[in-house]
Amino acid sequence: MGWTRKDLLGLEDLSKEEITLILDTADSFKEVSTREIKKVPALRGKTVVNLFYEPSTRTRVSFEVAAKRLSADVINIATETSSVKKGETLIDTGANIEALKVDIIVMRHNYSGAAIMLAKHVKASVVNAGDGWHEHPTQALLDMFTLREKLGKIEGLNVTIVGDIAHSRVARSNIWGLTKLGAKVTVCAPEMLIPPGIEEMGAKVSHDIDDALRNADAVNVLRMQFERDDGDAFPKQLEYFKNFGITEERLAKVKKNIIVMHPGPINRGIEMSSEVADGANSVILEQVTNGIAVRMAVLFLVAQANENIKHEDAD
Amino acid sequence: MGWTRKDLLGLEDLSKEEITLILDTADSFKEVSTREIKKVPALRGKTVVNLFYEPSTRTRVSFEVAAKRLSADVINIATETSSVKKGETLIDTGANIEALKVDIIVMRHNYSGAAIMLAKHVKASVVNAGDGWHEHPTQALLDMFTLREKLGKIEGLNVTIVGDIAHSRVARSNIWGLTKLGAKVTVCAPEMLIPPGIEEMGAKVSHDIDDALRNADAVNVLRMQFERDDGDAFPKQLEYFKNFGITEERLAKVKKNIIVMHPGPINRGIEMSSEVADGANSVILEQVTNGIAVRMAVLFLVAQANENIKHEDAD
Amino acid sequence: MGWTRKDLLGLEDLSKEEITLILDTADSFKEVSTREIKKVPALRGKTVVNLFYEPSTRTRVSFEVAAKRLSADVINIATETSSVKKGETLIDTGANIEALKVDIIVMRHNYSGAAIMLAKHVKASVVNAGDGWHEHPTQALLDMFTLREKLGKIEGLNVTIVGDIAHSRVARSNIWGLTKLGAKVTVCAPEMLIPPGIEEMGAKVSHDIDDALRNADAVNVLRMQFERDDGDAFPKQLEYFKNFGITEERLAKVKKNIIVMHPGPINRGIEMSSEVADGANSVILEQVTNGIAVRMAVLFLVAQANENIKHEDAD
Numbered sequence: 001m002g003w004t005r006k007d008l009l010g011l012e013d014l015s016k017e018e019i020t021l022i023l024d025t026a027d028s029f030k031e032v033s034t035r036e037i038k039k040v041p042a043l044r045g046k047t048v049v050n051l052f053y054e055p056s057t058r059t060r061v062s063f064e065v066a067a068k069r070l071s072a073d074v075i076n077i078a079t080e081t082s083s084v085k086k087g088e089t090l091i092d093t094g095a096n097i098e099a100l101k102v103d104i105i106v107m108r109h110n111y112s113g114a115a116i117m118l119a120k121h122v123k124a125s126v127v128n129a130g131d132g133w134h135e136h137p138t139q140a141l142l143d144m145f146t147l148r149e150k151l152g153k154i155e156g157l158n159v160t161i162v163g164d165i166a167h168s169r170v171a172r173s174n175i176w177g178l179t180k181l182g183a184k185v186t187v188c189a190p191e192m193l194i195p196p197g198i199e200e201m202g203a204k205v206s207h208d209i210d211d212a213l214r215n216a217d218a219v220n221v222l223r224m225q226f227e228r229d230d231g232d233a234f235p236k237q238l239e240y241f242k243n244f245g246i247t248e249e250r251l252a253k254v255k256k257n258i259i260v261m262h263p264g265p266i267n268r269g270i271e272m273s274s275e276v277a278d279g280a281n282s283v284i285l286e287q288v289t290n291g292i293a294v295r296m297a298v299l300f301l302v303a304q305a306n307e308n309i310k311h312e313d314a315d
Numbered sequence: 316m317g318w319t320r321k322d323l324l325g326l327e328d329l330s331k332e333e334i335t336l337i338l339d340t341a342d343s344f345k346e347v348s349t350r351e352i353k354k355v356p357a358l359r360g361k362t363v364v365n366l367f368y369e370p371s372t373r374t375r376v377s378f379e380v381a382a383k384r385l386s387a388d389v390i391n392i393a394t395e396t397s398s399v400k401k402g403e404t405l406i407d408t409g410a411n412i413e414a415l416k417v418d419i420i421v422m423r424h425n426y427s428g429a430a431i432m433l434a435k436h437v438k439a440s441v442v443n444a445g446d447g448w449h450e451h452p453t454q455a456l457l458d459m460f461t462l463r464e465k466l467g468k469i470e471g472l473n474v475t476i477v478g479d480i481a482h483s484r485v486a487r488s489n490i491w492g493l494t495k496l497g498a499k500v501t502v503c504a505p506e507m508l509i510p511p512g513i514e515e516m517g518a519k520v521s522h523d524i525d526d527a528l529r530n531a532d533a534v535n536v537l538r539m540q541f542e543r544d545d546g547d548a549f550p551k552q553l554e555y556f557k558n559f560g561i562t563e564e565r566l567a568k569v570k571k572n573i574i575v576m577h578p579g580p581i582n583r584g585i586e587m588s589s590e591v592a593d594g595a596n597s598v599i600l601e602q603v604t605n606g607i608a609v610r611m612a613v614l615f616l617v618a619q620a621n622e623n624i625k626h627e628d629a630d
Numbered sequence: 631m632g633w634t635r636k637d638l639l640g641l642e643d644l645s646k647e648e649i650t651l652i653l654d655t656a657d658s659f660k661e662v663s664t665r666e667i668k669k670v671p672a673l674r675g676k677t678v679v680n681l682f683y684e685p686s687t688r689t690r691v692s693f694e695v696a697a698k699r700l701s702a703d704v705i706n707i708a709t710e711t712s713s714v715k716k717g718e719t720l721i722d723t724g725a726n727i728e729a730l731k732v733d734i735i736v737m738r739h740n741y742s743g744a745a746i747m748l749a750k751h752v753k754a755s756v757v758n759a760g761d762g763w764h765e766h767p768t769q770a771l772l773d774m775f776t777l778r779e780k781l782g783k784i785e786g787l788n789v790t791i792v793g794d795i796a797h798s799r800v801a802r803s804n805i806w807g808l809t810k811l812g813a814k815v816t817v818c819a820p821e822m823l824i825p826p827g828i829e830e831m832g833a834k835v836s837h838d839i840d841d842a843l844r845n846a847d848a849v850n851v852l853r854m855q856f857e858r859d860d861g862d863a864f865p866k867q868l869e870y871f872k873n874f875g876i877t878e879e880r881l882a883k884v885k886k887n888i889i890v891m892h893p894g895p896i897n898r899g900i901e902m903s904s905e906v907a908d909g910a911n912s913v914i915l916e917q918v919t920n921g922i923a924v925r926m927a928v929l930f931l932v933a934q935a936n937e938n939i940k941h942e943d944a945d
């Protein structure tokens with residue numbers, strides 16, 4: 001089966017076969033970054049625009065590195081300097097970027113659904129690099145890639161996601177992707193951080209971290225955002241760590257080879273202890289490495305599918 | 316006739332033949348952006364610096380894409396991070412950039428004449444990407460390229476420019492360029508937005524939009540800047556739209572195939588209605604596409620001329 | 631002798647032979663920037679990250695140009711958009727960048743010793759682009775390269791460094807480098823701008839500029855930072871210029887061919903007169919040109935050494 005979509009907007013709409021195809025393609029691209037000359041000509045002469053409406057170093061840099069290792073030309077646009085400031089709508093911005101004859105727009109946006117809307121209005125491929133609380137598909141794909149690489153499969157795994165589920169596009173994309181590939185997902189958080197409808201997505205809910213970790217093959221620990229201006233931030237962080245933080249003590253009571261993941265950047269001593277972050281179970285830095293391979297695969301697949309669509313249109 | 320200038324500073328000094336040469340060269344570069352591999356080696360190993368003293372996404376990105384499609388290396392310098400903040404003069408900045416052995420400096424600056432001053436002090440080519448209220452030659456060239464492509468010629472055309480003529484480098488460059496190529500230019504705006512001396516440049520003045528559109532083959536609609544802090548901004552915008560906005564009603568009374576242009580970004584409902592912006596007469600997105608071809612042509616021509624100048628100096 | 635270090639962190643630890651090797655390698659790279667096609671494939675397929683925690687246009691651009699002329703892919707990360715804002719430690723940032731399989735991290739940081747710490751924690755090469763008041767080795771190397779090119783040697787030269795020695799990483803790196811290669815260094819400044827321990831580094835101290843220039847073959851004039859908010863800034867600048875500014879009058883009393891250097895950007899009328907800055911003794915713009923060659927040499931040498939280290943590890 002080949003990839004036929006011009007865009008990657010989320011995992012909700014993808015089939016098991018499509019997700020597997022991305023992971024398999026990423027497998028073959030992973031080797032490129034281990035070469036002395038870390039470059040393949042797959043996207044030579046293609047233009048990739050990183051259109052970021054939210055500040056992000058990690059995701060932007062990961063996509064930029066991935067695109068350059070595919071030999072694409074990369075243009076960075078950050079909202080700070082964008083014509084968005086002049087009040088232009090997203091659709092106008094998209095139309096203008098498209099008119100530059102770019103091939104792929106990688107977009108991060110603070111509104112849920114922004115990538116879907118953009119994709120409908122441009123012929124260029126759109127890759128969602130995070131839209132509001134909706135989806136962050138390449139993050140979930142790199143999490144799944146890492147899981148599969150470490151544990152040999154995803155089907156049948158018990159994966160626990162800990163943290164602010166309600167405001168997490170990473171959690172949502174992981175739930176869609178993991179359940180499609182046959183994993184069982186448990187989300188664990190204080191009640192106010194569990195969104196309504198999460199069980200309809202296929203996830204079990206727990207408010208007890210030890211319980212949620214008991215049979216887990218992997219735990220994906222989300223970043224917690226505490227308001228800096230909140231005078232209670234520090235006591236709240238301490239309480240969160242006490243009740244939900246991943247520690248060596250907690251890991252001592254669960255499966256010995258449990259995989260610990262985190263999308264980064266880690267708040268050490270809030271979401272997990274430093275010992276866990278740097279410990280034998282942690283695959284956090286491997287996730288970063290795999291992010292390049294997964295994003296190379298996604299950029300490659302959507303560009304290729306878009307070429308095919310154009311050729312069919314021309315026939 | 317060949318191109319012999321190391322710089323492109325404005326259209327005022329160019330001959331009809333020089334302008335035509337740029338447009339003809341852009342014709343041949345336009346095809347590059349339609350290829351699967353959108354890249355030619357014309358500027359391989361050349362360094363292009365985008366030196367922007369004013370925030371601009373559109374123009375910066377257009378030049379960056381153009382330079383990369385010519386295989387040049389591109390370095391972006393924005394004032395936010397520039398040593399300008401440390402009080403360095405433009406001439407010192409230019410000398411320092413030149414000392415990096417760059418080939419082309421693309422500069423946007425808030426002072427009229429800045430590009431002319433820079434060009435006198437550096438051997439590198441200087442391309443004016445907008446200097447104060449003075450000139451924005453590549454914008455006017457892409458407007459003229461689009462006109463010529465749509466209507467087959469520029470000579471004899473009636474072109475109306477609507478909006479804040481007094482503070483518009485786009486208007487000035489268009490007037491110089493269009494009149495040199497034999498078009499008749501009418502500018503249309505409220506009296507306070509018409510600068511003194513505009514008729515000496517060769518333009519007719521009108522304060523009545525319907526009158527100004529009557530025989531127009533094309534209308535170039537400028538962006539209006541209303542101060543956000545102005546409590547009267549909204550009523551002023553409504554009044555402007557009522558008196559000068561381009562609407563379907565107005566277009567129904569003029570030449571059926573009138574070309575509607577805008578340098579972007581559009582304020583829908585202020586300068587023109589959405590129906591017009593997206594309608595059959597609008598070539599606004601084609602202008603963006605043509606901007607790449609025109610900027611590729613300009614970068615190519617000035618670089619080539621500068622090589623020739625160096626070779627002559629060396630003889 | 632070959633270069634064996636994976637990093638360039640400072641000149642304090644380097645031997646005379648190592649410094650000479652960098653300068654000799656820079657000699658051979660200088661020619662590249664004079665070619666029509668200013669590019670060699672030495673670092674093709676390598677990734678260079680410019681990680682700048684302090685704003686800097688000159689040094690960032692110089693490294694970016696150098697890396698691109700070696701055909702490397704360059705990724706710029708500025709603190710404004712970095713995850714540092716989210717509280718990530720430098721070590722975590724380093725680990726994450728390393729996980730992207732980058733080859734070289736060029737870092738500027740406001741803390742002395744930051745580059746050393748980073749280099750210990752990553753396998754990628756680290757090039758110090760300025761760390762606090764500690765070292766700025768590539769600046770000193772380009773100063774020495776320029777001196778050697780102009781005067782044929784460094785051994786036995788009398789070099790005077792004028793300005794705020796106490797807060798200058800440029801001064802420190804120059805003192806280490808110059809004394810290792812056999813030059814005699816005099817630092818000259820008001821007493822409060824001379825740091826303790828400077829004589830142990832091998833420099834002579836003077837508070838009299840005319841005295842300090844008397845036998846100098848070269849004078850390296852540092853940038854003075856006067857607080858803008860200080861109401862006394864202007865009288866202080868005038869006084870500094872009177873007592874320490876380099877003027878044609880002062881140069882008339884010293885060696886005719888004295889070399890005048892400055893790391894830029896110059897404050898004309900504070901550190902030196904405009905006549906001196908643009909005069910026959912000034913090599914300030916040549917320093918900028920040589921900075922490209924020196925940085926190409928450094929990037930090339932550390933990348934090559936790192937490849938060798940990896941191969942040995944693999945054996």
